[in-house]
Amino acid sequence: MDRTSQVSYSVPQRVLHWATAALVLFNLLLPDGMEEWSHAMKKLGSATADQIASANIHAYVGIGILVLVALRLILRATRGVPPASTEEPAIFQLAAKVAHFGLYALLIGMPLTGIGAYYFGNGTAGDIHADVLKVVLWVLLAGHVGGALVHQFYWKTNVLRRMTAG
Numbered sequence: 465m466d467r468t469s470q471v472s473y474s475v476p477q478r479v480l481h482w483a484t485a486a487l488v489l490f491n492l493l494l495p496d497g498m499e500e501w502s503h504a505m506k507k508l509g510s511a512t513a514d515q516i517a518s519a520n521i522h523a524y525v526g527i528g529i530l531v532l533v534a535l536r537l538i539l540r541a542t543r544g545v546p547p548a549s550t551e552e553p554a555i556f557q558l559a560a561k562v563a564h565f566g567l568y569a570l571l572i573g574m575p576l577t578g579i580g581a582y583y584f585g586n587g588t589a590g591d592i593h594a595d596v597l598k599v600v601l602w603v604l605l606a607g608h609v610g611g612a613l614v615h616q617f618y619w620k621t622n623v624l625r626r627m628t629a630g
């Protein structure tokens with residue numbers, strides 16, 4: 465398909481977007497198992513089998529996110545994305561671009577710093593993961609979802625359709 469005539473994200477792009485969103489929200493809202501493992505390691509230098517098992521869920525979900533994001537970026541590079549809607553002020557088009565770039569950067573940065581902390585025992589990576597990137601991700605997500613809703617209901621650009629029914 466000609467990149468410029470494509471009006472919606474392709475079905476694989478849409479499926480990947482919502483699968484990534486579900487996994488990211490899971491890890492953001494339910495990191496308790498990983499946190500328990502981390503506290504046990506810092507306090508006692510060891511963790512129970514149960515703590516390791518629930519920490520592994522967080523780790524595998526996060527690694528899954530990294531794989532899905534790699535697929536998304538490959539699709540983006542080969543199939544392109546629909547052109548940005550031009551019905552709203554240029555500054556908001558730019559904001560959406562910056563937010564999307566930032567989200568991709570964080571969806572790579574979060575798993576990589578997590579891997580550094582979990583598999584390589586790097587405390588600095590753990591601090592960046594849990595104290596810095598987590599907060600930036602929440603801020604970007606709030607902007608992303610808020611922005612999508614403003615596009616949809618204020619500028620009435622039907623942006624949600626591009627990522628849902630198509």
Ligand code: HEM
Pocket residue numbers: 481484485486488489540545548560564567568571605608609612613623624625626627
């Ligand atoms: C953890 C949750 C989420 C993440 C990580 C995420 C990430 C992203 C990224 C990186 C893009 C850019 C796609 C590209 O052009 O390559 C995007 C697009 C989009 N997202 Fe999300 N998203 C999330 C949740 C949501 C939610 C809850 C909504 C609904 C309100 C939403 C609505 C959209 C829409 C409508 C687009 C297409 C924007 C356009 O057409 O330019 N996203 N998302």
Ligand code: HEM
Pocket residue numbers: 488491492493495498499502503522523524525526527529570571574575576577578579580581582583590591593594595598
């Ligand atoms: C996009 C993917 C990921 C998200 C959204 C995420 C999210 C989170 C959150 C919200 C916390 C709790 C931070 C706090 O408030 O203390 C956390 C902690 C942690 N995560 Fe992740 N995580 C992801 C991927 C990973 C991966 C792939 C690994 C390891 C393979 C990992 C390892 C850890 C570790 C070790 C901690 C504890 C850090 C500490 O307390 O110092 N994470 N993560």
